[in-house]
Amino acid sequence: MLHAIKPASMSPATAMPRDAAPRKRPKPGERREQILQCLAGMLEEPGAERITTAALAQRLQVSEAALYRHFASKAQMFEALIEFIERSMFGMINQIVQAQESGLVQASRIVQALLGFAEKNAGLCRVMAGDALVGEHARLQVRMNQFFERVEAALRQSLKLAVEQGATGAEFDPLQRAQLLAAYVSGCLFLFARTGPGCMSANSVERSLRVLLA
Incomplete structure (x- = not known):
């Protein structure tokens, strides 16, 4: 996932397993971090093409609307x-x-x-x-x-x-x-x-x- 210097807002230790279901009630800021970890993980996959918000939401098992509560756009x-x-x-x-x-x-x-x-x-x-x-x-x-x-x-x-x-x-x-x-x-x-x-x-x-x- 994401490695290197570990800023408080994004560290490998908080990475979400790719196939795991997200928490029902994530802590403040946790969902945003999960979204970014998941996006970075999808970009790592061999043959990865242009990633859509629909595919990202499906991977996270949330709705696209849930993504847009944390980011105004992709x-x-x-x-x-x-x-x-x-x-x-x-x-x-x-x-x-x-x-x-x-x-x-x-x-x-x-x-x-x-x-x-x-x-x-x-x-x-x-x-x-x-x-x-x-x-x-x-x-x-x-x-x-x-x-x-x-x-x-x-x-x-x-x-x-x-x-x-x-x-x-x-x-x-x-x-x-x-x-x-x-x-x-x-x-x-x-x-x-x-x-x-x-x-x-x-x-x-x-x-x-x-x-x-x-």
């Missing part, structure tokens, strides 16, 4: 998943920047964190890659684009630090390298979404990063 459900991605990843990026003094190490760890998150969250990986957003409201893809712009900005900042630290060659351009790293991440996410997790080893990622940051 787009809002996807926005909540994107918010989880943002909170998780930017929280992780902040931790990396604070823990690592080396700009090159920061950039490498940011890329590894993004790919690790995607591998552990196959459903959310499809959201990040844009695959799950095809046919959905256009603002969702806009928001994911903004997410990657922020990621690229974080990478650029780390690589500028690397230049200041004298850890790069004379021809090293932080802007271009940040763009290359962001493109590499996007390509990996697309590959994960198409073939599933486990298609790239940690060693393969490390080798790629050595080339991209050389």
Whole structure:
């Protein structure tokens, strides 16, 4: 289901088993969390196509009206998943920047964190890659684009630090390298979404990063 940093509003421990009946009287906020866990779980399923609110309601064994008591639209459900991605990843990026003094190490760890998150969250990986957003409201893809712009900005900042630290060659351009790293991440996410997790080893990622940051 959902793995990574565990914000209070969405943690794997509260995930609802896919075939279990929901509680008759869920606690405040619990139904909303169940809906998001179920949506993420359905996105993980092999061959998953565009998910309808009818299919989601059927999986949860509730009416569509019950879904709309918590979300005004399916787009809002996807926005909540994107918010989880943002909170998780930017929280992780902040931790990396604070823990690592080396700009090159920061950039490498940011890329590894993004790919690790995607591998552990196959459903959310499809959201990040844009695959799950095809046919959905256009603002969702806009928001994911903004997410990657922020990621690229974080990478650029780390690589500028690397230049200041004298850890790069004379021809090293932080802007271009940040763009290359962001493109590499996007390509990996697309590959994960198409073939599933486990298609790239940690060693393969490390080798790629050595080339991209050389």
